[in-house]
Amino acid sequence: MSNAHAQTESVGEVVGCDKMSVTGEDEALPVEGSVKICCCKSSNEHSAEGSIEEMFLDSKGREIAELEQPEILSMLPNFEGKRVLELGAGIGRHTKNIAERASHVTAVDFMENFIQKNKEANGKHPHVEFLCADVTHLERQPASYDIIFSNWLLMYLGDDEVQKLLNKMLMWLVDDGQLFFHESCFGQSGDKSRTSNPTFYRSPMVYGALLDAAHNVTPDGSISSFELMWGRSLQAYIQLKSNPNQLCWLYKKVTKPGVANGHPGEHPSFQQFLDKQQYSLNGILRYERIFGKEFISTGGLQTTKEFVPSLNLKVGEKVIDVGCGIGGSAFYMAENFGVQVLGVDLSANMISIAQERTLQYQQLFDKVQFEICDVTVREFLPETFDVVYTRDTLLHIADKPTLFKKFLSWLKPGGRLLITDYCCGTDPWTPDFAEYVKHRGYHLLDVRSYGKIIEEAGFTKVVAEDKTSMFVSVLTEELTKFRKEKDSFIKEFTAEDYDAIVSGWAAKLERCQVGQQKWGLFLATKS
Structure with missing residues (x-):
């Protein structure tokens, strides 16, 4: 094999290599001012011309690309002056934009024609490295990249291959480095015929499990792992194909002190805590059996029908459903009031189920979207929404004053807020109640204090109503x-x-009967 890492005299020089081109001792850190191009001998029925249609495997490839490219670029973390590893770089649609601002880009793809097209388009950039390589054998130096951008790659690898690659990504990223990836989920999206289809159409929940399991042990014994920032569907495919199956995620590398057995798990994020305990897959599905189809909140459809009319929803209004669970309220509001709903939840398991259930509501593809995110750190532009709707969710959040100020900012003038939430009584807590709250990770307030915080955040027309008697009635009926x-x-x-x-x-009924647990309904308006 030729030396794939020798500095070249001129931009665009091709250095030959085999399929397993970038492994072992030959690996070097990116060198600014050089371009290293390795092309393997590979063939594929869809890569003859290296066209947009071939990349997308879709007759509407060019239309999709026009909408998808700016959407994906808007989702990427800030890559100004950063070192970026682009996996599945293809013909360079994104390489060009990344190269204009990043300090270094390593563009990798398995298809020879694709990487050649990329080189022809972007070889003028001296800080771009082009590699035609099998990523399962790719090696990079530790902490050599700030961002990894993976596009339609993991879906072509088996679970074991994905796991090994994710572990290596953790090694390649700097601390707090970020991984952005885009995959097809649930089923085929493109309409081009193919004689074979090697794709693994995983559910978002499976990707979540693979990311949760990824880890790297550092020389000092610390454990690096991935922490979820958000995950959502691409709008371009929904708009052009009525297809919500194209999903993107953003994760961050976090490093924490190691544990005795040398494996992660002792210091989970709150999102992992939820998904592994209260909102495990089994926990969610069994909750659904008592709350009702597609609901994971008190009273299910019954209380949703009772509370939603107070919002006076109008066709076309935008609603954010915070703590949307598996989608029941979002589907109900969109279907019955014609509103646009963005459902957000910190539980990856919840959102994965909601996204899968969306496939049963094809008429709502353009009205209901779901996103995994931490609402306490998620940012939206001011005056984005007409309504903030949240049911039995904010009990998990300690800093409610800051969150309510964010809600106020996100709402348009005249926007409405509706919250139901677990609350507590005004008497001192019993040891049993205190232990229950601690075990669940709840942060409870009495109804009056809760309403006061909403008012202090700047909302007007605040209504804080003790609905415990209704709560008891619903629990008894359920x-x-x-x-x-x-x-x-x-x-x-x-x-x-x-x-x-x-x-x-x-x-729950016993705690309500002795006055320890309460249930509050809160309504408010932005002036």
């Missing part, structure tokens, strides 16, 4: 109905799951 479905539930889940639901509902 529990009575659920007990009648014991046999069918146990066939689908387990007797232990059944007992957990029954004892959980009974405990």
Whole structure:
């Protein structure tokens, strides 16, 4: 194999290599002022011309590209002056824009014709490295990149290959470095016929599990892992193809002190805490059985129908559903009031289920979108939404005053706020109640104090109503109905799951009866 890393005399010189081109001792850090181009001998039925249509495997490839490219670029973290590794770089649609601002770009693709097209278009940049390579054998120096941008790559790798690559990505990224990736989920998106399809159409939940499992042990024994920042569908495909299956995620590398067995897990993020405990897949699905189809909040559809009319929703208005769960309220508002709903939730498991359920509502593809994110750090432009709607979610958030100020900023003048949430009574907490709150990671206020914080954030016409009697009535009704479905539930889940639901509902009723737990409804307006 020729030396793929020798500095070249002129931009665009091609250095030959085989398919396993960038491995082992030959690896070097990117060298500014040089371009290293390695092209493997590969062939593919869809890469003969290196065209947009071939890349997208779709007859509308050019139309999609025109909308998709600016959308993806707007999602990328700031790459000004950064070192970027672009995996699945293709013919260079994104390489050009990244190269104009990044200090270095390594553009990698397995298809020889694609990487040649990329080189022809972007070889003028002396700080771009072009590699035709098999990423499963790719090696880079530790901490050599600030951002990794992976486009339609992981879906062509098996789970073990993805896991190994993610572990290596953690090594290649600097601390707080970011991974952005885009994949096809659930099923095929392109309409071009193909004699074979090697794609793994995973659900977002599977990608979440693979990212959660990724780790790298540093020389000092610390553990590096990925922390989710957000995940969402691409609008270009929804607009042109009524297809919500194209998803993007942004993760950040975090490094924490190691644990005794040398593996991560002792210091989970709050998102991982939710997905592994209260909102595990099994936990969500069994909750749905008592709350009702597509709901993970008190009263399900019944309370949604009761509360939503107070918002006076109008066709075309924009609603953000904070803590949207698996989508019930979002689907209901969009279908019955013609509003646009963005559902956000910190639980990747919740959003994965919501995105999959969206496939059953094709008439709502252009009205309902879901995003995994931490609402306490997510930013939207001022006056983006007409309504902020959130049901039994903010109990997880300690700094409610700051969050309510963000809500106020996001709302248009005249915008409305609706919150239901777990609250507490005004009497001192019993040890049992304190332990329950601590175990769940809740931050509870009494109803009056809760309303006062909303008012202090700048909202007007604030209504803070104690709805505990309604809460007790709904819980009792849910529990009575659920007990009648014991046999069918146990066939689908387990007797232990059944007992957990029954004892959980009974405990909530008891806490309400002694005045420890309350349920509040809060309405407010932005002047």
